[in-house]
Amino acid sequence: MPKSGQIWDSQFLARSPLLAELQALGHPLLCGSTWPSLDACSAFVDGARREQAPELEPVRFARPSTRNRSQPIDIGQLYDGRIALHAEVPCLGTSYHDLLNVLVWAAFPRTKRVLHARQYRALSAWLPPGALRLPNRRTREQDALALFDEGGSVLVLPAGAASPLEPARILLFGHAVMEHVCFEPTALSSAALVVRLEPPLPAGRELYAAVDRALAARLADPRELVEPAFDAVLTIEPPDGTRVRLERAAS
Numbered sequence: 001m002p003k004s005g006q007i008w009d010s011q012f013l014a015r016s017p018l019l020a021e022l023q024a025l026g027h028p029l030l031c032g033s034t035w036p037s038l039d040a041c042s043a044f045v046d047g048a049r050r051e052q053a054p055e056l057e058p059v060r061f062a063r064p065s066t067r068n069r070s071q072p073i074d075i076g077q078l079y080d081g082r083i084a085l086h087a088e089v090p091c092l093g094t095s096y097h098d099l100l101n102v103l104v105w106a107a108f109p110r111t112k113r114v115l116h117a118r119q120y121r122a123l124s125a126w127l128p129p130g131a132l133r134l135p136n137r138r139t140r141e142q143d144a145l146a147l148f149d150e151g152g153s154v155l156v157l158p159a160g161a162a163s164p165l166e167p168a169r170i171l172l173f174g175h176a177v178m179e180h181v182c183f184e185p186t187a188l189s190s191a192a193l194v195v196r197l198e199p200p201l202p203a204g205r206e207l208y209a210a211v212d213r214a215l216a217a218r219l220a221d222p223r224e225l226v227e228p229a230f231d232a233v234l235t236i237e238p239p240d241g242t243r244v245r246l247e248r249a250a251s
Contacts, residue, residue, distance in 0.1 A: 002097035008035050012096060016181040018172055021204060026103045035094050041102045048106035052209050056109055061091040061102060072130045084120035100175035107208045110216035119145050140227040150176040153190040153234045154211055158199035169201055170242060171211060181236055190234040
């Protein structure tokens with residue numbers, strides 16, 4: 001459960017060099033003396049969408065809803081249902097976890113839409129009509145998509161690179177792994193996907209845009225992430241050390 005009511009620090013992304021490019025991208029939203037409002041988050045993400053993916057419909061960030069547990073579940077009011085059906089992303093207003101999710105929506109607008117559309121389809125197939133509670137276990141596909149959404153990362157490689165990992169750029173994708181590297185002094189592992197781009201590799205917003213297009217195309221394939229099997233495991237060791245372990249050969 002994300003924490004809320006946290007103390008504001010506009011420089012929280014500076015705590016990890018892995019988030020330097022995200023800090024630059026998010027500066028207009030994060031430069032204030034207090035938490036940005038949900039309206040400001042919506043406007044910021046929509047500006048990124050218009051610049052990077054103008055063909056997409058806008059989303060807005062809204063407060064989480066509460067559910068009457070004595071009534072059948074309305075799938076349209078669950079997290080992924082609100083995104084897929086109403087273009088609303090449930091979001092706490094004073095939470096680093098949820099603010100990082102806002103930044104991921106700005107950096108990867110195509111991928112986030114594809115990911116949550118798949119989660120909604122999987123949820124629709126998994127939830128019995130008229131159910132009063134969610135099933136005890138998620139499907140393997142739901143596990144894989146949730147793992148990448150919360151704890152995923154991307155290894156960006158030049159197409160045709162001789163080594164399977166060098167030189168690699170690392171972009172964090174999951175907002176939970178981002179929160180961890182900002183606030184926790186312990187090592188963690190991240191489920192990584194490999195994206196290959198034509199050299200030279202771009203930087204800044206151009207890098208995010210290129211990776212977003214490639215990731216969205218990959219996740220739109222229903223054969224991808226049908227179970228928690230990723231290209232690599234990225235081990236992040238504080239304060240900024242990283243190691244990569246290949247799980248299988250990346251295509």
